[in-house]
Amino acid sequence: MRISSNMIYQKGVGSMQQQWSDILRTQQQLSSGKRVLTPADDPIAAARALEIGQSKGVNAQFMVNAGYAEDRMGLLESKLTGVTDILQYVRTKTVEAGNGVYDETDLSYVATDLRAQFEALLALANSKDGMGDYLFSGYKANEQPFTGNLAGVSYNGDQGTQTIQVSASRYMPVSLPGSDVFGSTRAFGDELISTPAGLANQGDGALGATLTDPADVSLLGRRYEVTYHDDGVNPPTWDIYEYRPDVADRIPVATGVTALDDPAVTAALGFELNLASGTPEDGDAFEVFASSPNVFDNLGMLIDALERPGPSGMAGGAVAVGLQNIDAALENVLKTRARIGSQLVEAQSIQTLGDDLNLQYSESISDLVDVDFVEALSRLAQQQTYLQAAQQSFLKVSGLSLFNYL
Structure with missing residues (x-):
């Protein structure tokens, strides 16, 4: 095989360019901290890292959703705490109304107080979140759930419960139909x-x-x-x-x-x-x-009885019935708060689990695409040695031309 001077130069230059390319790739790995710079570097690792990265993104969104669910349920819990406080206050005043020494004037004062509590309770039932959506309207978030007065309060929402996906298989409720909280305090019978x-x-x-x-x-x-x-x-x-x-x-x-x-x-x-x-x-x-399953109707009936006592009087009539209705409403609200409390714990657990899963995803991606600095630095030193050897050998070989002997 005949080897020309042109071939010697081409091979020498090509060899050194390859060495430079290898050094440049190693330097890029070290500067970026990534072993896989393009999918061509390691197709299997790149594909697997992309898949895990997508899973990590979905997990991050679920964590955001869980945080939103926790905030929304925290708001619901806050409103229901207010409802509980009002009902307990109304109960205390109802017990006082059964005091035999109270005359009609005293009872009218109690009724006036309970009228204010009625309005406060109705305001809580019509609470909104930060976006202006009603908390107790079901799916009808833009429609005021309760309208009316002491003569009767009607529910304008529906029975739907808004949910948000907090995991691949879990849709967590983030609203309550007002009919369940305020309109189902007593069973029919x-x-x-x-x-x-x-x-x-x-x-x-x-x-x-x-x-x-x-x-x-x-x-x-x-x-x-x-x-x-x-x-x-x-x-x-x-x-x-x-x-x-x-x-x-x-x-x-x-x-x-x-x-x-x-x-x-x-x-x-x-x-x-x-x-x-x-x-x-x-x-x-x-x-x-x-009595009605609706707490507002029962409270209106109690207030009217305080203002206009009937033939059975307070202790044997209005107070006894009022306490039954208030106790039933309190029990219903407390059950609802217990359910929300368990969901709050679940939302917090989901976020903790999401943090752990996010860390696991990050470690898996790092194992696939991150560079081993010790190995890369050793490889860079080796490649530099190879380049120097190629340069020296090229000088020696290129000096063997026959023109040097003419």
Whole structure:
């Protein structure tokens, strides 16, 4: 094989350029701290690092979501704490109202105080978050959930629960439908209806009540007065009047009826009344409290009873019923707070787990693409030696030209 001088130069230059290229690549690895500068350097490691990097990004987003969920549930917990405080205060005032030494003036003062608590409770039920979304409207975050007054409060939201994804398989609730918190404080049943006898009754009659099936919720949360009439000549009759917080005078529901369980009366009340036992005397009166699952309706009924006491008085009627309703509302709110508390713990655990997983992902990527500085520095020194040897050998070989002997 014949070797020309041109070939010697080409091979020598090519060899030194390759050595320079190797040195430059090693220097770039050292300056960047990365072993894999391009996918071509290690296709398998580059692909695996990209896959892990994507998983790390998803995990980071889940951590952000978990932080948002924790903030939102912390806000819910704060609002429900306020609800608990108000209900406990209302309970205390209701117990005070049962004090026999309180006259109508004292009771009116208590009622005035409870009116303010009613408005505060309604404001909490209509709370918003930092974005202006209502917390207790379900999916209808832009619609005010509760509207109304002492005469009745209606729920305008839906039953939906907003969620946010905090892991690959976990969607955490970050809102509550107001109907669950404020509108489901008591279960439907005949125990919603209380029929205490008047304090001035002469007979031993007692009323009973049975809810219609299905019950009409709109007819609950109301208070009635039932009076028995018997002149000894005509058949006995009953008069039924309703107390409404927004109406000064009692509203007649049915007068002069001979049977409390008359279908027309039952349809008007939403439940069936009957004389459960005993025999009433002429003029005997009974008070009927038709409690509601809605805490606002029950509170409005209590406040109206404080302002206009019925025949059963405070201790035996309004206070007893009021305490039952308030205790049920408190229990429902505390159960809700317990559920939110467990979700807060879960959100914090998810973030802690996410931090650990993020560290693991970072270490895995580092193992795949980061440079080993000791090995790279040793390789750089070796490559420099190779380059120097190539340069020296090129000088020697290039000096063997025949022209040197002419």
